[in-house]
Amino acid sequence: MAEATPIRPQPADTIETWHYEADVVVAGYGIAGVSAAIEAARAGADVLVLERTSGWGGAAALAGGFIYLGGGTPLQKALGFEDSPANMKAFMMAALGPGADEEKITDYCDGSVEHYNWLVDNGVPFKESFYGQPGWETPFDDGLMYSGGENAAPFNTIATPAPRGHVPQMADKRTGEKGGGYMLMKPLVETAEELGVRAEYDMRVQRLIVDADGRVVGIIAKQYGKEIAVRARTGVVLATGSFAYNKEMVQNYAPRLIGKPGASIEEHDGRAIRMAQALGADLAHMDATEVAFFGDPQLMVRGILVNGRGQRYVNEDTYPGRIGQETLLRNENQAYLIIDEAAYEEGCAGDSSTPFFRFQPKWVAETAEELESEMGLPAGALVSTVEVYNRHAENGEDPVLGKKSEWCKPIGSPIAALDLRNFTAGFTLGGLRTTLNSEVLHVSGEPIPGLFAAGRCTSGVCAGGYASGTSLGDGSFYGRRAGVAAAKG
Amino acid sequence: MAEATPIRPQPADTIETWHYEADVVVAGYGIAGVSAAIEAARAGADVLVLERTSGWGGAAALAGGFIYLGGGTPLQKALGFEDSPANMKAFMMAALGPGADEEKITDYCDGSVEHYNWLVDNGVPFKESFYGQPGWETPFDDGLMYSGGENAAPFNTIATPAPRGHVPQMADKRTGEKGGGYMLMKPLVETAEELGVRAEYDMRVQRLIVDADGRVVGIIAKQYGKEIAVRARTGVVLATGSFAYNKEMVQNYAPRLIGKPGASIEEHDGRAIRMAQALGADLAHMDATEVAFFGDPQLMVRGILVNGRGQRYVNEDTYPGRIGQETLLRNENQAYLIIDEAAYEEGCAGDSSTPFFRFQPKWVAETAEELESEMGLPAGALVSTVEVYNRHAENGEDPVLGKKSEWCKPIGSPIAALDLRNFTAGFTLGGLRTTLNSEVLHVSGEPIPGLFAAGRCTSGVCAGGYASGTSLGDGSFYGRRAGVAAAKG
Numbered sequence: 001m002a003e004a005t006p007i008r009p010q011p012a013d014t015i016e017t018w019h020y021e022a023d024v025v026v027a028g029y030g031i032a033g034v035s036a037a038i039e040a041a042r043a044g045a046d047v048l049v050l051e052r053t054s055g056w057g058g059a060a061a062l063a064g065g066f067i068y069l070g071g072g073t074p075l076q077k078a079l080g081f082e083d084s085p086a087n088m089k090a091f092m093m094a095a096l097g098p099g100a101d102e103e104k105i106t107d108y109c110d111g112s113v114e115h116y117n118w119l120v121d122n123g124v125p126f127k128e129s130f131y132g133q134p135g136w137e138t139p140f141d142d143g144l145m146y147s148g149g150e151n152a153a154p155f156n157t158i159a160t161p162a163p164r165g166h167v168p169q170m171a172d173k174r175t176g177e178k179g180g181g182y183m184l185m186k187p188l189v190e191t192a193e194e195l196g197v198r199a200e201y202d203m204r205v206q207r208l209i210v211d212a213d214g215r216v217v218g219i220i221a222k223q224y225g226k227e228i229a230v231r232a233r234t235g236v237v238l239a240t241g242s243f244a245y246n247k248e249m250v251q252n253y254a255p256r257l258i259g260k261p262g263a264s265i266e267e268h269d270g271r272a273i274r275m276a277q278a279l280g281a282d283l284a285h286m287d288a289t290e291v292a293f294f295g296d297p298q299l300m301v302r303g304i305l306v307n308g309r310g311q312r313y314v315n316e317d318t319y320p321g322r323i324g325q326e327t328l329l330r331n332e333n334q335a336y337l338i339i340d341e342a343a344y345e346e347g348c349a350g351d352s353s354t355p356f357f358r359f360q361p362k363w364v365a366e367t368a369e370e371l372e373s374e375m376g377l378p379a380g381a382l383v384s385t386v387e388v389y390n391r392h393a394e395n396g397e398d399p400v401l402g403k404k405s406e407w408c409k410p411i412g413s414p415i416a417a418l419d420l421r422n423f424t425a426g427f428t429l430g431g432l433r434t435t436l437n438s439e440v441l442h443v444s445g446e447p448i449p450g451l452f453a454a455g456r457c458t459s460g461v462c463a464g465g466y467a468s469g470t471s472l473g474d475g476s477f478y479g480r481r482a483g484v485a486a487a488k489g
Numbered sequence: 490m491a492e493a494t495p496i497r498p499q500p501a502d503t504i505e506t507w508h509y510e511a512d513v514v515v516a517g518y519g520i521a522g523v524s525a526a527i528e529a530a531r532a533g534a535d536v537l538v539l540e541r542t543s544g545w546g547g548a549a550a551l552a553g554g555f556i557y558l559g560g561g562t563p564l565q566k567a568l569g570f571e572d573s574p575a576n577m578k579a580f581m582m583a584a585l586g587p588g589a590d591e592e593k594i595t596d597y598c599d600g601s602v603e604h605y606n607w608l609v610d611n612g613v614p615f616k617e618s619f620y621g622q623p624g625w626e627t628p629f630d631d632g633l634m635y636s637g638g639e640n641a642a643p644f645n646t647i648a649t650p651a652p653r654g655h656v657p658q659m660a661d662k663r664t665g666e667k668g669g670g671y672m673l674m675k676p677l678v679e680t681a682e683e684l685g686v687r688a689e690y691d692m693r694v695q696r697l698i699v700d701a702d703g704r705v706v707g708i709i710a711k712q713y714g715k716e717i718a719v720r721a722r723t724g725v726v727l728a729t730g731s732f733a734y735n736k737e738m739v740q741n742y743a744p745r746l747i748g749k750p751g752a753s754i755e756e757h758d759g760r761a762i763r764m765a766q767a768l769g770a771d772l773a774h775m776d777a778t779e780v781a782f783f784g785d786p787q788l789m790v791r792g793i794l795v796n797g798r799g800q801r802y803v804n805e806d807t808y809p810g811r812i813g814q815e816t817l818l819r820n821e822n823q824a825y826l827i828i829d830e831a832a833y834e835e836g837c838a839g840d841s842s843t844p845f846f847r848f849q850p851k852w853v854a855e856t857a858e859e860l861e862s863e864m865g866l867p868a869g870a871l872v873s874t875v876e877v878y879n880r881h882a883e884n885g886e887d888p889v890l891g892k893k894s895e896w897c898k899p900i901g902s903p904i905a906a907l908d909l910r911n912f913t914a915g916f917t918l919g920g921l922r923t924t925l926n927s928e929v930l931h932v933s934g935e936p937i938p939g940l941f942a943a944g945r946c947t948s949g950v951c952a953g954g955y956a957s958g959t960s961l962g963d964g965s966f967y968g969r970r971a972g973v974a975a976a977k978g
Contacts, residue, residue: 007932007933008769098744099744099747251588253772253774255586274933277771278769278932278933280766280768280769282741283741283742285741285744286742287776309800309890329819379880380881384874384876385873388867399868399870400870442497443496443766443767444496
């Protein structure tokens with residue numbers, strides 16, 4: 001197969017014209033890119049950002065805006081939640097593996113309070129209010145929420161529950177105002193502009209430029225179909241996002257997501273990962289995937305989720321992204337929500353961030369026996385699941401999966417089932433392997449000189465599991481590191 | 490971190506002395522290496538094999554010896570089994586994904602009968618007898634066996650069941666004679682030797698040698714601590730096995746196997762994968778893992794397997810490697826075998842290949858209720874599972890998981906549980922991405938000139954699932970292709 005636009009590194013001595021030049025060149029103007037740009041500029045570097053689309057923002061500006069922060073941030077403290085770096089680490093190691101990078105997570109937790117302050121200092125607003133309802137996101141402008149199942153089994157016995165989903169303040173979503181991700185990006189981009197960061201748009205990065213010693217000294221991009229050579233005097237930062245929309249890479253590295261890319265932007269084509277691989281860059285956790293699940297948390301928590309065999313498989317009061325992973329990765333993407341009429345009505349009546357997730361039941365019956373028959377499940381499969389659940393729910397207990405007592409209520413009659421099969425989508429979490437200073441690692445174990453990366457084109461704090469806010473979290477955290485390191489060169 | 494022994498490709502013009510030279514240089518003298526050596530020699534090439542240990546064999550010689558072949562091999566036909574390339578492909582696509590390489594599987598199935606004949610022509614003996622008992626391997630010298638769950642749900646409804654585990658004839662294992670893998674390797678190595686293939690032992694490959702055009706023209710190895718330059722006039726074949734024993738790679742790519750490497754040899758350190766990555770080679774399915782499960786198939790099939798919540802999760806009459814994957818990857822490595830006394834006695838009395846898998850029950854009780862209580866399972870969890878199973882087993886049915894009728898018998902009293910938690914080990918299935926001609930693909934999508942690979946250092950026919958015999962199968966099949974292609978250069 002011929003190579004349409006070469007991706008192999010280009011020797012610097014073959015460049016005839018340098019069209020642009022800066023100390024630090026950042027590819028991608030999303031959360032990792034803007035964070036790198038700010039810190040590189042503050043370190044005295046002349047910074048140029050190359051953005052593929054016609055404006056800044058990336059996937060971040062379209063996201064809900066969770067940033068995973070903790071260890072005792074001022075917002076956590078003001079709202080009465082205790083946390084520490086060690087407690088945060090205990091949760092992250094348990095929830096984000098297997099194979100989570102302990103060194104990176106320790107570093108991330110230790111620096112989390114400082115990182116919160118950095119965001120605030122750069123104009124990111126957090127409202128001092130906590131949203132405690134089940135949901136993917138707060139429907140209001142609250143600043144803090146559980147976003148990873150910290151207060152649900154099994155993690156509530158592994159670490160002291162503390163909410164760590166920090167959301168930049170936005171207007172009420174239902175008025176159609178910009179969301180939390182936009183409110184994160186806007187002040188940071190303004191800060192970058194004030195610091196003199198330049199940006200060029202419609203620039204699609206193609207390959208790295210290396211000198212005779214193997215040092216990365218620039219990048220080739222295409223702008224309006226023309227190849228542009230951009231020189232980086234001290235460093236190149238890759239911050240171009242995931243590979244969720246690169247079909248070949250998804251097929252070869254994260255096949256559970258075939259046909260199900262989502263929660264991201266179509267520009268996430270993995271090109272920067274390939275460019276660095278062409279230089280011998282190492283990868284990590286390429287199969288790891290965030291999985292969104294389109295069930296309404298307000299309803300799920302009031303019923304029981306069963307798989308294609310009629311068995312419960314996840315505590316329904318946990319982070320919905322965890323429900324998504326359990327459903328797609330371990331239960332063949334088969335899920336039904338079993339709920340009685342009263343609980344369904346109650347769930348629909350409460351405030352909810354996700355009214356568009358609210359589906360009508362597909363099957364309704366007077367008894368679990370009738371319901372299981374209508375659903376085509378093996379006789380006894382669902383009946384026994386409901387019986388065991390109800391037996392313990394009578395006592396406010398769920399010894400099978402540890403749903404919290406407040407949500408344990410026997411399922412009565414009429415009883416319904418919502419069809420939540422194949423209701424997932426997701427984005428990729430794997431990518432370039434990097435150091436704590438966001439240097440891109442060669443397979444030799446050494447950093448590649450002049451090359452830095454952050455955000456979802458790297459493997460960050462998530463190796464397998466996920467919590468909302470970890471992408472904007474490690475993207476901004478290690479984006480900053482990349483900026484500092486790239487400015488030093 | 491400093492690079493102890495450089496892994497980056499070395500320019501050919503820096504080589505002062507070529508210690509060895511051949512047309513085709515093969516790294517690794519296991520199944521892929523010997524197959525490559527034979528075909529390269531037959532194509533007229535002067536062939537040199539570099540082997541890390543002090544003798545040929547690799548993991549293959551220690552393996553049970555299954556080679557996954559079908560599509561209507563003479564052995565299948567002689568034993569009365571119908572199969573076709575299309576039928577074989579239907580099974581492999583369903584069982585070895587998600588993300589299985591359709592082009593490779595199609596090619597493999599189309600060439601399978603020819604490949605069987607090639608093995609026979611090169612002296613590999615297959616005895617015309619079929620072993621139909623549940624088991625990991627035949628305890629005798631039978632030549633054919635189910636080795637991937639072809640005759641079990643869900644695959645028995647997706648493709649016509651046909652056994653494809655072809656085993657070279659060996660003496661009765663219980664006499665301590667060499668196993669099927671040895672009986673595969675021995676005639677092939679003898680064939681290679683007759684063809685004039687040379688071998689150098691105690692050679693640890695370190696890095697590739699490339700010319701100014703990026704073509705691979707040799708390999709640096711260490712022999713007795715000294716660096717040795719080996720020139721390859723037409724091609725280098727990498728055939729060094731998996732990365733199961735490279736802790737860092739397992740951590741970053743296949744973390745489910747942390748602490749559980751197995752079923753392979755400790756030389757499987759992934760070095761050749763890293764050497765090629767340093768040249769920009771692409772990878773595929775690095776998270777995929779074979780999982781061995783140390784439960785006795787003769788017992789498992791006569792009981793029910795339940796997970797940590799007391800739920801069934803896999804049909805107990807399927808390929809034990811599939812049970813292993815379901816247990817480790819989707820049920821937190823938690824498994825108990827629930828079996829009544831009569832079935833336990835019957836399972837122990839039958840012939841079995843795996844007497845060393847036979848464990849005593851950990852818990853015994855008169856009723857399922859007592860048993861579940863002794864095991865510490867939530868009240869009703871196991872009782873309801875046994876009830877639902879028994880209700881259908883009375884009719885010889887298993888609508889929940891599709892266990893075959895012949896094995897569906899109600900579980901009576903006394904009832905016991907075997908503790909099979911954390912009873913898995915495995916090896917890695919991912920590796921270099923290759924073409925049908927075993928060329929190693931660069932991330933650009935183009936082959937890397939002069940570089941070929943086969944066996945478990947490549948991603949073969951298995952993307953996620955596994956069937957016994959696919960490693961020796963695609964290792965030998967694509968090893969041959971590598972030899973042919975490397976001889977052409």
